[in-house]
Amino acid sequence: MNRRPRDGHTGWCGKDHRCGLGEHRSEEIVVDVAGRSRAVLVRVRTAAGREHAEVRVRVALAPSDLAARRQLVGLLGDLRETVTRATIAGRPRPRRAA
Ligand SMILES: [Zn+2]
Numbered sequence: 169m170n171r172r173p174r175d176g177h178t179g180w181c182g183k184d185h186r187c188g189l190g191e192h193r194s195e196e197i198v199v200d201v202a203g204r205s206r207a208v209l210v211r212v213r214t215a216a217g218r219e220h221a222e223v224r225v226r227v228a229l230a231p232s233d234l235a236a237r238r239q240l241v242g243l244l245g246d247l248r249e250t251v252t253r254a255t256i257a258g259r260p261r262p263r264r265a266a
Pocket of ligand 1: 176177178181182183187188191192193
């Protein structure tokens with residue numbers, strides 16, 4: 169999975185304009201949920217070799233401003249919790265002595 173093809177890109181890199189500035193970037197993966205929300209995922213490997221997932225989220229807002237604001241407060245709180253959980257899970261773990 170992490171082998172580097174001879175062209176210098178990763179096997180999953182989208183190449184062309186997506187790959188640059190020291191990063192390899194995959195093609196976008198679109199996840200559509202019942203026409204009400206959408207997430208766009210991109211896999212990224214930085215110049216330092218660390219891999220990341222970039223996630224762009226689009227949700228249908230409630231029709232009134234007040235309801236939409238409440239909805240956003242909930243969404244941002246949920247995102248904070250999700251990002252925190254993912255960050256903890258993605259931390260490098262110390263190696264065990266053999
Ligand atoms: Zn690349």
